Amino acid sequence: MVTKNSYTENSKILVATDCIVFGFDEGILKLLVFKRRIAPFKGEWSLIGSFVKEEESVTEAARRVMYQFTGLENIFLEELKVYSDVDRDPGARCISIAQYALIRINDYDKGQVEDHGAKWFALDQLPDLVLDHKCMISDALERLRETAIRKPIGFELLPEKFTIPQLQILYESIYQRKLDDRNFRKKLLSFDLLIKLNEKDRTTSKKGAFLYRFDNKKYKKLEKSGFSFVL
Amino acid sequence: MVTKNSYTENSKILVATDCIVFGFDEGILKLLVFKRRIAPFKGEWSLIGSFVKEEESVTEAARRVMYQFTGLENIFLEELKVYSDVDRDPGARCISIAQYALIRINDYDKGQVEDHGAKWFALDQLPDLVLDHKCMISDALERLRETAIRKPIGFELLPEKFTIPQLQILYESIYQRKLDDRNFRKKLLSFDLLIKLNEKDRTTSKKGAFLYRFDNKKYKKLEKSGFSFVL
DNA sequence: GCAAAAGTGTTGAACGTACACCCATGG
DNA sequence: CCATGGGTGTACGTTCAACACTTTTGC
Numbered sequence: 322m323v324t325k326n327s328y329t330e331n332s333k334i335l336v337a338t339d340c341i342v343f344g345f346d347e348g349i350l351k352l353l354v355f356k357r358r359i360a361p362f363k364g365e366w367s368l369i370g371s372f373v374k375e376e377e378s379v380t381e382a383a384r385r386v387m388y389q390f391t392g393l394e395n396i397f398l399e400e401l402k403v404y405s406d407v408d409r410d411p412g413a414r415c416i417s418i419a420q421y422a423l424i425r426i427n428d429y430d431k432g433q434v435e436d437h438g439a440k441w442f443a444l445d446q447l448p449d450l451v452l453d454h455k456c457m458i459s460d461a462l463e464r465l466r467e468t469a470i471r472k473p474i475g476f477e478l479l480p481e482k483f484t485i486p487q488l489q490i491l492y493e494s495i496y497q498r499k500l501d502d503r504n505f506r507k508k509l510l511s512f513d514l515l516i517k518l519n520e521k522d523r524t525t526s527k528k529g530a531f532l533y534r535f536d537n538k539k540y541k542k543l544e545k546s547g548f549s550f551v552l
Numbered sequence: 553m554v555t556k557n558s559y560t561e562n563s564k565i566l567v568a569t570d571c572i573v574f575g576f577d578e579g580i581l582k583l584l585v586f587k588r589r590i591a592p593f594k595g596e597w598s599l600i601g602s603f604v605k606e607e608e609s610v611t612e613a614a615r616r617v618m619y620q621f622t623g624l625e626n627i628f629l630e631e632l633k634v635y636s637d638v639d640r641d642p643g644a645r646c647i648s649i650a651q652y653a654l655i656r657i658n659d660y661d662k663g664q665v666e667d668h669g670a671k672w673f674a675l676d677q678l679p680d681l682v683l684d685h686k687c688m689i690s691d692a693l694e695r696l697r698e699t700a701i702r703k704p705i706g707f708e709l710l711p712e713k714f715t716i717p718q719l720q721i722l723y724e725s726i727y728q729r730k731l732d733d734r735n736f737r738k739k740l741l742s743f744d745l746l747i748k749l750n751e752k753d754r755t756t757s758k759k760g761a762f763l764y765r766f767d768n769k770k771y772k773k774l775e776k777s778g779f780s781f782v783l
Numbered sequence: 784g785c786a787a788a789a790g791t792g793t794t795g796a797a798c799g800t801a802c803a804c805c806c807a808t809g810g
Numbered sequence: 811c812c813a814t815g816g817g818t819g820t821a822c823g824t825t826c827a828a829c830a831c832t833t834t835t836g837c
Contacts, residue, residue, distance in 0.1 A: 332603040333564035336647065372563040375645055379636040403631060403649050405610040414606055416567065418634050486789070503791070504827065526788035528834040717816070734818070735800065757815040758808040 335415040338383045339370035339454065341401065341461035342391075344426040344441060345478040350494045351426070352447060352458065353390070355439035361412050362451040368458075369439060370417065383420045392433050397423040397477040401461055409453050417453075421461040423477035469495055473514070473550045476535040484522050484530035485509065492552065508552060514540050566646040569614045570601035570685065572632065572692035573622075575657040575672060576709040581725045582657070583678060583689065584621070586670035592643050593682040599689075600670060601648065614651045623664050628654040628708040632692050640684050652692040654708035700726055704745070704781045707766040715753050715761035716740065723783065739783060745771050 342353035357367035369390050373382040383398055398420055405416040424430075426441070434441070442448065447458070469475055475491055476483070489505050509515065514536050521529030540550070573584035588598035600621050604613040614629055629651055636647040655661075657672070665672070673679065678689070700706055706722055707714070720736050740746065745767050752760030771781070 332566060332605055334567045334604065334606065335563060336565045336567060373565065373636070373647075374563055375565065376638060378638055379634055379647065400634060403610055403634060405604070405649075407607060407609055416604075416610065418636075501828075506790080527836045528787085528789050530789060732801075737817080758810080759806070759814080759816050760808080761816060
C-alpha cells in the first residue's frame with residue numbers, strides 16, 4: 322500500500338471466488354461442476370462460483386455459493402490460491418480466489434445439487450472446463466493430497482459414522498494407490514482418535530464392519546498441544 | 553461465477569498486495585517494514601505493498617513492490633493468504649493478498665532499503681503495525697516454519713556461499729529452539745545437495761568453517777522424481 | 784459349505800535422538 | 811598455550827514396510 326498516494330477508484334478490479342468441491346460417493350472421489358450461465362462460454366462446464374460482493378468477505382462469498390448449490394453450511398472450506406493472470410478471463414479483467422471444499426454427499430443433497438444444474442463427475446471423467454478451472458482443480462487435488470496426510474480432513478468426506486475399510490478406500494482414491502490394510506488400521510487406531518460404536522455396517526460384507534466416529538474434540542485438544550496427525 | 557447474470561461493474565473492489573519480507577542478518581531473523589505514506593494511518597509502520605493495477609497480475613504487483621524497495625528481482629516470493637474482511641481497512645473496502653518473500657540481506661541492499669524509508673526489525677522488536685498487518689506477519693511466520701522443514705527455502709535467506717553453522721543458526725532462529733549440531737549436519741549432508749567449497753569462512757572462528765553452496769539443479773531434478781527434503 | 788470382506792501380529796530395516804570428545808587456529 | 815567455535819561416531823529406541831491367515835455370515 323505504498324506507491325499510490327491515495328485510495329483511488331482506478332485500480333478497482335472484479336473479484337470472484339471459485340469453489341473446487343470434492344465429494345466421495347460409492348467409493349469414488351468426485352467433483353461438483355455446473356453449466357455456466359453467463360457469456361462468454363455460456364453453457365460450458367465450470368466450477369461453481371460467484372463475484373465477491375462489496376459487503377462480504379471472500380470466505381462469506383464462497384460459503385454463500387456453497388449454500389446455494391448444496392444447501393450445506395459449516396462445511397470444510399479452505400483457501401487454495403489466487404488466480405490473477407491479466408488475461409485469464411476474456412470477458413473482463415477478473416481475479417479469482419479459488420477455495421476447495423470437502424463435503425459429505427448424501428442422497429438428499431444429491432437431488433438438491435442436481436436441481437441447481439450442477440453435476441458430480443469422477444476425477445478421471447471430468448469434462449472440459451472454462452477458463453483456468455482445470456488448473457484450479459489440479460492445484461486443489463495436489464493440495465488435498467498434501468493436506469490429507471497431515472490433517473484429519475478425510476473425515477469431512479465421509480458420513481459421521483464410517484467404517485475403517487471405507488476410510489481406507491477414500492485414502493486410496495485420493496492417493497491413487499493401494500494401501501496395506503493392516504498398517505493402515507494400526508496407524509490410524511494408534512492415534513486413539515476414533516470412537517468405536519456398537520453398530521456394524523453390513524452393506525459391503527456379510528460379516529459387517531464396525532462403525533466409528535472421529536473424536537474431533539479430542540483432536541482439537543491434542544492439536545493445541547503440538548500433536549500432529551500423520552497418516 | 554454463477555449468481556450474477558452478467559459481468560458487472562458493481563462488484564469491483566480495490567485489490568492490494570502486501571509483502572511480508574524476511575531477511576537474516578547477523579544471526580537474527582528480521583522483517584522489512586516502512587512508514588506508510590497515505591491516509592489513514594499515514595506515518596505509522598506498515599508492511600510494504602501496493603494496489604494491484606489493472607494491467608498486472610497479483611504476483612507481478614508484489615514483484616514490482618519488492619523491486620522498488622530492495623532493488624532485487626528473482627527472489628523467493630509465495631502467496632500467503634487473502635485478507636478480505638469487509639472492515640479490515642477503514643479507508644475503503646479493500647482486499648489484500650499477502651505474500652511472503654525471503655531475501656538475502658547484504659550491505660549494498662541494506663542502504664537502498666533505508667533510502668526508501670524502510671527498516672529492518674528483529675521479529676521480537678517489531679513496532680505496532682497498521683490494519684491487520686501484525687496478523688499477516690504471524691501467519692507468515694507460521695507458514696515459514698511449516699515450509700522450512702519440508703522445502704529447502706532456508707538457503708534463500710543466506711548468501712550463495714554459507715557455512716553449516718550459519719544455516720543451523722538460521723534454522724534455530726526460525727524455530728526458536730536449539731538444534732543438535734551433529735544431528736543437524738548429518739541429516740543435512742545425507743541429502744547430498746550441498747557442494748563443499750575449498751574456502752573457509754573465518755569471521756566467526758579461528759579454525760574457520762567450510763563454505764558450501766546449495767545444488768539447486770540437483771534438487772529440482774530429485775524433486776520431480778518424488779524426493780522430499782525434510783529437515 | 785463357500786465366497787467375500789473384516790480383522791489381527793511379527794520381524795527386519797531405516798530413521799531419529801541423545802550424547803562427549805578432539806581439532807585447528809589466532810591471539 | 812588457551813579459548814573458541816568446527817567437526818566427527820555410536821548406541822538405543824521408535825517407526826515404517828512387508829507379509830498371510832482366521833473369522834463371520836448371507837447366500
